[in-house]
Amino acid sequence: MTENKRQKIVVIGTGYVGLPAALLLARAGHEVVGVDINENIVHAINEGVLHIREEQLQAIMNEPAVRVNLKAQSSPCEADVFLIAVPTPLDHRKKVAEMKYVIDATESLLPHLRSGNLVILESTVPPLTCREVMTPILERTGLKVGLDIYLAHCPERILPGDVFYEIVHNDRIIGGADPEARRRAKAVYASFVEGNLYETDDVTAELCKLMENTYRDVNIALANEFAAVAERLGIDAQVAIGLANKHPRVNILSPGIGVGGHCIPIDPWFIKEVDPANSRLIFTSRLINDEMPGRVASKIRRAVRAIPAPKIVAIGAAYKANTEDVRESPAIEIVRLLREDGCSVDHYDPLVAGYQYPSLTEICAGADCLAILVAHEVATKDLDANRGEIERAMRHPIILRFGD
Ligand SMILES: NC(=O)c1ccc[n+]([C@@H]2O[C@H](COP(=O)([O-])OP(=O)(O)OC[C@H]3O[C@@H](n4cnc5c(N)ncnc54)[C@H](O)[C@@H]3O)[C@@H](O)[C@H]2O)c1
CATH class of the missing domain: 3.40.50.720 (NAD(P)-binding Rossmann-like Domain)
Known part of the structure; x- marks a missing residue:
């Protein structure tokens, strides 16, 4: 220089x-x-x-x-x-x-x-x-x-x-x-x-940054809505989305347990803040994505409702797979909701300090439900490789996979 x-x-x-x-x-x-x-x-x-x-x-x-x-x-x-x-x-x-x-x-x-x-x-x-x-x-x-x-x-x-x-x-x-x-x-x-x-200009730059993350948020909300419709119809949302994405101009994102991290669940609110009348889709998408942890928690509760004092093991505290970042994590919100409802939940994450565990088989011993909230590769590989052993270790072999 x-x-x-x-x-x-x-x-x-x-x-x-x-x-x-x-x-x-x-x-x-x-x-x-x-x-x-x-x-x-x-x-x-x-x-x-x-x-x-x-x-x-x-x-x-x-x-x-x-x-x-x-x-x-x-x-x-x-x-x-x-x-x-x-x-x-x-x-x-x-x-x-x-x-x-x-x-x-x-x-x-x-x-x-x-x-x-x-x-x-x-x-x-x-x-x-x-x-x-x-x-x-x-x-x-x-x-x-x-x-x-x-x-x-x-x-x-x-x-x-x-x-x-x-x-x-x-x-x-x-x-x-x-x-x-x-x-x-x-x-x-x-x-x-x-x-x-x-x-x-400065205003275009300000809006442009928010549009990038809002685009992701709205499209994730759409995928979550498609998944809810598919479930009501009794069909597999992933299969339907995979086939729809064979269209040359369609790219539906993956549904999930909600949106986390320090940008996507936050930035859309900054658009609504300055122009609420024109932010109806943005606002609705935020609500849809923020409702997801509650929906997932209900699904887990429904799966164990016939079991007295069920013991749930939840895997995943990070806001997305294969990261240790827990900011605005929907998985943490799901566990909070379950515990608030009186459920006993052991919460683990292979990548997050303070949440680590030896193996799925060990932590699932005597459990009634294993809920994979975040599809960290290391956890899903363990589940796929040792499913029989994990199921035998559990009191009830109820395994729910989210966020795949
Ligand atoms: N982290 C990302 O990946 C990312 C990506 C894009 C945009 N952003 C945006 O960038 C901005 C910063 O985010 P970040 O992740 O770096 O936050 P951060 O919390 O990692 O860092 C911000 C730093 O600012 C310091 N600080 C606060 N007030 C101060 C002041 N008055 N004077 C001096 N220092 C002060 C804090 O102590 C902190 O160290 C945010 O608006 C965020 O939304 C972050």
Whole structure:
């Protein structure tokens, strides 16, 4: 990198999204300051230790140039570019975005803001956040957005577990209200992204990110609805969906036990928040998917209703197969509902710390029902290979498989 392209970049919020960006920017030759209110994270970064589980990123952290270019501290300082990647969780009661972190982070950079600065928001937010939430805060300094300082929304699309590949190779949306914001933000990402960089305005970028996850949510809801209809008709939903997908322009997703993770069950609410009248399908889909744990819990209860004081073994706590991530996990909700109803449930997951077990045969000894809630490969292989033995170990050999 030539010296005139080297910029000082302050990354506010160095979690799953901010830290990989900080590492890649440091590797590209920028002077990067990671800022986090969590002192443990600040300490870990300065020690060269990655606090997120991403092997390839640890290797980048270990590169000498990165160690020189990346420092961490607990509050912002002057810079050319400020990149904000703080959480935007859902307020679960009101079903709206919790904007406190974005507001705090924006306010925290005000004392350091000067003419010519670029502020990039990477957090997933309801549309109009840049214009209606961030711009008024930034303009408290007397600097005008679009004239003195520049604001862009560049949402992140990374899949945890493969962050290094995705942050470099995914195409990205560069959203800025004015051409100068877009030009400057694009230059920042061009220093480490190999995917295409698509320029647009900030509101389009905000909605675009939400549309991506809402598309998945609505299509999963449709698959869940098809599965319910198939069950009512007494036919196998998977077979029907498999055959329907033989149509050249049809691709029905898989039905399941509900939708989890930190994006898909949350982001659709941010669209409804700004335009409820036009979000009826989105809202209904959210309700359909949120009802799934209750439906699955009823199915399990029905399967054991003739057995006095049944003992249920549930496998799967993660929000999807073959991951250890339990955020917004429908499987955990199913077990909670069953226990709330007085059922005795032993809950295990081969991949999640605190939920691990020796073998299905051992934990199913004396059980009345084995419910596979999350089809982790290691669990389904164990079941397929040892089904006879598992059934013999159980008091009643009731085996229910969900999420295959
Ligand atoms: N994790 C993902 O895969 C992913 C993917 C796409 C988009 N997103 C979005 O990116 C944003 C960040 O998500 P994440 O997963 O990185 O969250 P995270 O919780 O892993 O990291 C956020 C960090 O911000 C810090 N923080 C909070 N307030 C702060 C402040 N005022 N100043 C400095 N630091 C502050 C927290 O201590 C934390 O370390 C969210 O809006 C999320 O929806 C996440």
